[in-house]
Amino acid sequence: MNFAAIITLFHPEQSPLLNNIDLLCQAGWTVVIVDNSPDSHQHWFSANIHYLQFADNAGIAAAQNSGLKLAQQLQSDFAMLLDQDSELNESFIAALMMRTQKACRQFNQLAAYGPTIVSQFDHRAVKAGFQKPIKSDDGFLICRQIIASGMTIPLSVINDIGLMEEGLFIDGVDHEWCWRAQQKGYVVVCDSETSLLHRQGEERKRLLGITFKIGQPLRLYYQYRNILVLLRRAYVPLYWKARNLIALPVRWLVNRFFVADSTLRGRYISAGIKDGLRARTGRYKTDK
Known part of the structure; x- marks a missing residue:
């Protein structure tokens, strides 16, 4: 083989x-x-x-x-x-x-x-x-x-x-x-x-007993957008949909208030939510 x-x-x-x-x-x-x-x-x-x-x-x-x-x-x-x-x-x-x-x-x-x-x-x-x-x-x-x-x-x-x-x-x-x-x-x-x-992510952040993976700010755009895109699909497991619907607001709080580049991270999350709701896929429009 x-x-x-x-x-x-x-x-x-x-x-x-x-x-x-x-x-x-x-x-x-x-x-x-x-x-x-x-x-x-x-x-x-x-x-x-x-x-x-x-x-x-x-x-x-x-x-x-x-x-x-x-x-x-x-x-x-x-x-x-x-x-x-x-x-x-x-x-x-x-x-x-x-x-x-x-x-x-x-x-x-x-x-x-x-x-x-x-x-x-x-x-x-x-x-x-x-x-x-x-x-x-x-x-x-x-x-x-x-x-x-x-x-x-x-x-x-x-x-x-x-x-x-x-x-x-x-x-x-x-x-x-x-x-x-x-x-x-x-x-x-x-x-x-x-x-x-x-190696998964750039670093780890532990808050209230939960460990979060922290990556580059731009990745938040793709993560939020793609979750919203995949939520619409029937073959995507229900447990994954439920877990991410709960996790998205928690991850927003962590990235907006407890890690570096919080303002930039917030902008990428907002862009990801907007494009996810529109079912937009492909490359982030200003990712050059």
Whole structure:
């Protein structure tokens, strides 16, 4: 079986990225780099690395789609999506290859396999707060959704499920694809026996016993807008809709009064709400 890794970049750090690529190449993987940075990083990579660039930032969904289509052209059987801020090691790569193929044998209609995500902030496993996964055999968990980094897709399912929704641009892209796959009868699984160290957000803020992920102010536009866009869709889980309807005002309070750049954050939230109510998708109009 041939595996490809699709790594999406945006102003990356060189050393950890090259370490990940070296490990993947040593394991015989095809590596596709999709760079959303304005400046090219192609000179970092050897000739055997496939490099695509969108200097005006096409968004994570478009970047992933370009990588998936190239992986199909290169006749890969599986493609792992990877963020630039995840950390690989030899044992993880070997385990992912073995466990992905095992999941394919165990589950008919497998849409995607994902490892357990471990936060770089506290080195604890990231667990679902509301919708608990269903335990299956051999350490696999049937999930409603998994995050993109580490998500490994049998490329044969793409023609049926479709590619990532480019109109969402960034936030919610991975979850929407998982829900759409399940609507078509596919299964998404997470692996309790394999873990990936991954960074989510720029920092953490703890208030009243609750830990909030704090990212760049612009991300709030996409988060609020895409939640309002996805709330309208019948295949989006009810628990997710209810949780986010409760969380949106709480997150507004945190970002407006308890973190830096609060005024700017408020403007992005307002713009996201306005465009979400209008069902507007695509790139933020002044995000250059």
